[in-house]
Each structure stands twice: as structure tokens, then as C-alpha cells.
Amino acid sequence: MGRKVAVEDAELMDRLGRVFRDVGYEGASLTLLAEASGLKKASLYHRFPGGKEQMAREVLETAGAWLDKHILSPLKGGGAPKDRIDDMVRQLDAFYSGGKQACLLNMLSSARIHDGPFTDLIRQTFDAWIEALTAVLTDAGVNRTIARKRAERGVMMLQGSLVFSRGVGTTRPFRSFLKSLPGDLLGTA
Numbered sequence: 001m002g003r004k005v006a007v008e009d010a011e012l013m014d015r016l017g018r019v020f021r022d023v024g025y026e027g028a029s030l031t032l033l034a035e036a037s038g039l040k041k042a043s044l045y046h047r048f049p050g051g052k053e054q055m056a057r058e059v060l061e062t063a064g065a066w067l068d069k070h071i072l073s074p075l076k077g078g079g080a081p082k083d084r085i086d087d088m089v090r091q092l093d094a095f096y097s098g099g100k101q102a103c104l105l106n107m108l109s110s111a112r113i114h115d116g117p118f119t120d121l122i123r124q125t126f127d128a129w130i131e132a133l134t135a136v137l138t139d140a141g142v143n144r145t146i147a148r149k150r151a152e153r154g155v156m157m158l159q160g161s162l163v164f165s166r167g168v169g170t171t172r173p174f175r176s177f178l179k180s181l182p183g184d185l186l187g188t189a
Contacts, residue, residue, distance in 0.1 A: 013062040024107040075132040081140035099165045099174025
């Protein structure tokens, strides 16, 4: 008979992800990660022999799987482009708790922008998202070059609205951004 799992993997990733979202990679001490996970430090090292970097990488991969399932796949699916974008907006609103949660991609970005441990994974995530948005906009009849620029701007503004909301202590910038995003992307604003 196997040992009882103290914390299920999905719950563990969620708990660790909250720490990285709240304090970033450098601020995420093993003590904070252990407290949040409900596991002892030794149990964390047993589960993650690669230490904090492995924890952060697995949290990023889990977030990437969520993004693929709830954002990228629906954007690539069928239906009217506006409906797909509206669905993305609803999913982002839920994922970021109405702007209360910081973006994990931002919080795990290295101050040394070109050589951080997660640079490639973060870049791939942004590239996939921008490409999926570009495809939806071209489906809507937008010229591909313009669609790409709008998609890049939309992802940049999302990140900026989350940072700004956190900095000013209100979710209003994030909520305002989400409200204007479909029109900005489709050129109907």
C-alpha cells in the first residue's frame, strides 16, 4: 500500500503558485513555500529535488497548461472571433481574480532579462498567446501585420494593467482594460 499524499498535486501547485505570485522568485523563501504548501521543508525537497527552481518551473508549467486549456485552445477553436475574445476576457478575469492576483509570468521574470532560469518558457508562453490572438484577429478580417501588433499590444497592456493595479492598490485599471480589450483588438473601439 502506497503512502498517503498529504497534498494533491493540483492543490500543491496552486499553493506554491500563490507564493510566487505574491513575492516573486527571489522573495519565495523555502520557509514561505513550506508554510503555504502545508509540507515540511524535507518533504518539499523530496518532492522537488531541484529545489525552488524546480518548484517555480512546475508552477509555470501548470499555469501554461491552464492557459492552453482555457485561453489558447478556445481562441483556436470555432465560433465567431468576438465570442472567442469575449470568452478569453472572462477567463482572464477569473484567473486573475478580477485583477487582485499578480501575473506569474511577471513575478518569475528575472531582473537579468536575458538569462533568467525561466526566460525561454515565459517567452514561449507569450509567443503562443500572441500567435493565437493574431489568428483570431485574422479570422475577423484584420490584416495579419495589424493583427499581430494588436495582439502584442493586448498582451502588453494586460501585463501592465495587472502591475498598475497592484501598484495603485485597486483593481480598477485591470477591470477597465478588460472592458476595452475586445474593441481594441477587433478595432471597433
